[in-house]
Amino acid sequence: MMSYFALPDITPRVLKVWMRNRDVFMATLTVNFLPPLVEPTLYLFALGFGLGNYINEIEGVPYTKFIAPALISVSIMFAAFYECTFGSYVRMYYQKTFDAIIATPLNIDEVIAGELFWGATRGVINASIILPILSIFGLAVYPHSLLVIPFAFLAGLMFSCIAMCFTAITPNINSLTYPSILLITPMFLFSGTFFPLSLLPETVQYISLAILPLAHIVIVVRSLMSGIIEASLLLNIAWMFGATLLVFLLSINLMKKRLIV
Amino acid sequence: MAVDDVSFEVNKGELFGFLGPNGAGKTTAMRIIQCVSPPGGGSLKVFDMDVTRDQRKIKNLMGVVPQENNLDIDFSVYKNLYVYSRYFDIPKRKAEQKIDELLDFVQLNEKKDTMTDSLSGGMKRRLVLARALVNEPRLLILDEPTVGLDPQSRHVMWDKLRSLKKQGVTIVMTTHYLEEAAQLCDRLVIMDYGNILVEGSPSSIIREHIGTDIVEAENTPEVIACLENSNARYEKTGDMVQIYTNDPHDITEHLFSECRLGKITARAATLEDVFLKLTGRKLRE
Numbered sequence: 175m176m177s178y179f180a181l182p183d184i185t186p187r188v189l190k191v192w193m194r195n196r197d198v199f200m201a202t203l204t205v206n207f208l209p210p211l212v213e214p215t216l217y218l219f220a221l222g223f224g225l226g227n228y229i230n231e232i233e234g235v236p237y238t239k240f241i242a243p244a245l246i247s248v249s250i251m252f253a254a255f256y257e258c259t260f261g262s263y264v265r266m267y268y269q270k271t272f273d274a275i276i277a278t279p280l281n282i283d284e285v286i287a288g289e290l291f292w293g294a295t296r297g298v299i300n301a302s303i304i305l306p307i308l309s310i311f312g313l314a315v316y317p318h319s320l321l322v323i324p325f326a327f328l329a330g331l332m333f334s335c336i337a338m339c340f341t342a343i344t345p346n347i348n349s350l351t352y353p354s355i356l357l358i359t360p361m362f363l364f365s366g367t368f369f370p371l372s373l374l375p376e377t378v379q380y381i382s383l384a385i386l387p388l389a390h391i392v393i394v395v396r397s398l399m400s401g402i403i404e405a406s407l408l409l410n411i412a413w414m415f416g417a418t419l420l421v422f423l424l425s426i427n428l429m430k431k432r433l434i435v
Numbered sequence: 436m437a438v439d440d441v442s443f444e445v446n447k448g449e450l451f452g453f454l455g456p457n458g459a460g461k462t463t464a465m466r467i468i469q470c471v472s473p474p475g476g477g478s479l480k481v482f483d484m485d486v487t488r489d490q491r492k493i494k495n496l497m498g499v500v501p502q503e504n505n506l507d508i509d510f511s512v513y514k515n516l517y518v519y520s521r522y523f524d525i526p527k528r529k530a531e532q533k534i535d536e537l538l539d540f541v542q543l544n545e546k547k548d549t550m551t552d553s554l555s556g557g558m559k560r561r562l563v564l565a566r567a568l569v570n571e572p573r574l575l576i577l578d579e580p581t582v583g584l585d586p587q588s589r590h591v592m593w594d595k596l597r598s599l600k601k602q603g604v605t606i607v608m609t610t611h612y613l614e615e616a617a618q619l620c621d622r623l624v625i626m627d628y629g630n631i632l633v634e635g636s637p638s639s640i641i642r643e644h645i646g647t648d649i650v651e652a653e654n655t656p657e658v659i660a661c662l663e664n665s666n667a668r669y670e671k672t673g674d675m676v677q678i679y680t681n682d683p684h685d686i687t688e689h690l691f692s693e694c695r696l697g698k699i700t701a702r703a704a705t706l707e708d709v710f711l712k713l714t715g716r717k718l719r720e
Contacts, residue, residue, distance in 0.1 A: 198509040199517060205449055238576035269504030278522035278570075279491040368475050433474060 179423040181284035191275060191288020192295070199296075210253065210300040214245040217306060221368065233370055235400070242313035244367035245321060246304050247329065250297035250387055254330040255358055258293040258337035259350045265289075267347070272433065290334040290422065297330020298323060308399075315401030322398050328386035328393045331415055334423035336387065342428035365389040366396075383413075390394045390414050439629035442477075445622075446609055449472040450600050452616045452623030453460060453609040454710060458599060460629040461609040462502065465578050468607065469499055481574065497525065498567030504559045506551040506566075512538070513547045516566055523570040530569070537565040541595065557588025562720045581615060591679035593619060597630040613706040637706050642713060644702040648683040651675050652690060653698045670712065671703040679704070 199206055218238065226237035265271040272285050301322055308314050314322075340353045365371075365388035371379050382389050390410040397407055401421065440698055441464060447453040466472035467479055470490040479486045481493045507515050507677055513534060513609075520530035538544045541561035542712065546554060551562065560580065567575060568718045580596070581589045589612075596619060600606055610616050617637040624634045651659075652658050656674040662669050662678065669678040679684045683701040690699060 187524075193521065194507070194518050197514070198507070200507040201509055227715070249657070259631070267510065270503055271507065273471075273501060274507075274566075275522060277469060277494065277497075277501070277567075279494045279524075280522055281490065354564070 176230045178427045179420070180427055181423070182287060182426045184283055184287050187280050188284045188291065189330050190280065190287045191285050192277075194271075195289070195292040196295070196368060207298075207303065210249055210303040211307070211429060214249055214276060214304045215410050217245055218242070218308070218311070218363055233372075238311065238368075238402070239382060240315055240396075242308045242311075243399045244365075245393040246301050246326075246399075247307070247365075247395045248362055248367060248380050249300040249304055250326050250329045250391065251333050251358065251361070253296040253300040254333035254339045255292040255354075258334040259341050259423055260347065260352070261293075261339050261346075263344065263347050266433075267342070282430055282433055284427055286338065286426045290331060290338060290425065293334025294327045294330035295335065297333070298326045302435060314399045317405060318401045319399045322395055325394060325398065327415055328411075328418065329394075332387055332418040332421065334393075334414035334419060335425045338425035339421060342425060342432050361386055361388045366392050375424060387414070438491065439630070441626070441631050443620070443634065445605060445626055448603055449621045450606040450608070450619055452598065452620035453607070453626060454611075454613065454616055454623055455609075455626035456714050458628075458719055459714075460624040461626055462578060462624070463629075464680065465576055465607075465609060468566075469497065469576055470494055484595070491586065493613055496573050497648050498570065498572035498575045500560075500563050500567045500575070500577040500588060502582070506559060506562060506565050508550070508552045511548050511550055512543055512554070512562055515551055515562065516569055519566045520569040532569070533569060534565075534583060537568055540568075541565040542591070553586075557584050557591070560584060560588065561595070562594065564592070566650075573603075575606045577669060578605065579594065579611060581607055581610065581612060589615070613710055617706045625713055632713045640709055641704050645707045646679045646681040647704060648680050648701055649698055649708055650678040650680060650683055650686050650690070650701045650703045652678065652694075658690075658694055661690070665689060672711075674717065677708070679708075682693050 189331055218241070222238035222241055226241075229237040231237070250411060272282065275285050276282055305319060305322055307321070309316075337353075340350060344350050364382065365386045366382075369386070371382055371389065374382065384400055393410050394407055394414075439460070441460065442565065443451075455461050463472060467474050467480060467486060468551055470481075470486045470491065470493050482496060484493050485492060506516060509607050512520060516534045517530060520533065525533070535544075538547060541564055543558060543562060544564065546558060554562065564577075564580070567577075574660075575706075581592050584592065585618065593615070596606060608619070620637060623632045623640070625640075628633065633644070635643070635706055652675070654671050654674050658676060659669075662676070667678050667680070669676050671677075678686055678690075681719075687699060687701055
């Protein structure tokens with residue numbers, strides 16, 4: 175059991191893996207900017223300005239304002255999750271990038287950690303693209319909202335690590351569809367994103383908070399963007415730190431078990 | 436397939452080959468030398484350092500050409516080398532200088548800005564070789580470096596390896612091409628089922644296991660009976676029989692006069708003959 179949470183052997187060389195992924199990202203910049211730019215905008219128009227017309231207020235705020243933080247949160251989740259499932263799997267299995275890197279002084283722990291930090295960075299990038307768009311529509315209160323950017327790193331890291339656990343155990347690339355459909359899609363809809371958690375029965379609310387990482391992200395982002403910051407946020411952030419630490423260790427150890435033969 | 440009983444020593448500046456059928460344990464042996472797979476038991480030292488303890492130091496002094504080209508398809512030729520040199524903490528200026536030098540060495544200077552996807556097989560292989568050299572390794576590991584290359588590309592690769600050897604780089608390689616091994620390797624081992632069957636220089640291995648020449652005749656009961664009578668060393672391979680000898684004239688004369696043979700051919704013995712003799716002719720899949 176302990177071997178699944180053993181401390182990794184990591185040096186600052188992790189940054190070299192991160193830089194490699196950054197360089198690929200920069201080489202294909204235009205196509206990378208499109209999804210985080212277009213997707214949330216579409217949701218904002220369809221749900222916020224479209225469907226929102228039929229909804230007066232949720233928890234005392236207009237519907238667009240209610241879903242705006244969710245759009246950022248969801249985008250962070252998707253960016254990090256897909257980067258470290260399909261993205262990492264392609265690098266690991268098809269491009270053999272990991273094999274190429276571990277022939278250098280870097281070890282597998284550092285390769286995986288670099289991937290995770292890059293996944294987290296994708297979350298930050300997405301948040302940085304969407305936040306200004308939402309701000310144009312007056313959906314973010316400043317300066318509090320700026321905290322969303324560094325927070326996106328923690329949120330992204332959490333989902334990168336969760337994703338990497340699946341990448342480590344998936345028998346093939348198609349099977350990554352399972353966590354995507356059975357975990358990420360429900361989370362996308364039921365984490366207090368498009369309707370408040372308070373609509374759910376009280377027990378279900380607690381269960382949601384206990385097991386749905388996205389629910390915590392949405393609460394924190396919503397509070398930062400509305401400018402009303404309460405002490406209870408520390409609980410959400412503490413939950414995220416704890417969960418991230420566990421899945422960080424687990425994902426690296428699972429990957430080592432997969433790759434060191 | 437793991438390795439079972441493998442002990443070997445590679446001398447400094449030597450070109451050392453690992454041969455064996457698929458599944459013999461060559462790649463596993465390479466992975467252990469590369470500090471990627473841990474040795475299940477026993478120990479291995481590279482530059483007097485333990486592969487289980489000083490991995491970073493060893494890998495810093497080593498270059499690897501893997502069986503599959505794992506180039507970054509999203510990068511140009513130049514960028515591939517540059518990104519790789521970063522993993523070794525090579526300062527930018529020094530890396531740029533080294534990359535220019537290496538692109539000359541592997542004759543890819545004109546392809547500097549080409550994306551690796553559009554390179555030919557031979558070019559990709561040479562780029563992987565250049566990449567393995569960015570850290571000026573003292574030991575170069577190559578896992579089937581010429582697989583799938585046309586004869587021209589293969590010869591260029593051989594030239595490069597010989598010239599690296601001349602520069603004092605120790606080279607360890609695996610190959611399925613026995614002619615290549617005979618041409619390049621100072622010493623080699625033939626492995627099968629995780630064990631080393633023979634070790635030595637190509638010529639000494641051939642001499643020891645076959646002799647200088649092979650005489651091939653048709654596999655008929657008369658020929659076999661005749662060979663039995665004359666105490667010849669031979670092996671049946673389908674409808675042919677191969678006779679191992681150091682004196683092909685003598686044996687051909689003998690066969691002609693005593694055994695009433697029709698067709699016979701004599702040729703020099705090769706590493707391939709030893710290989711098939713030791714590992715058998717059964718398919719490994």
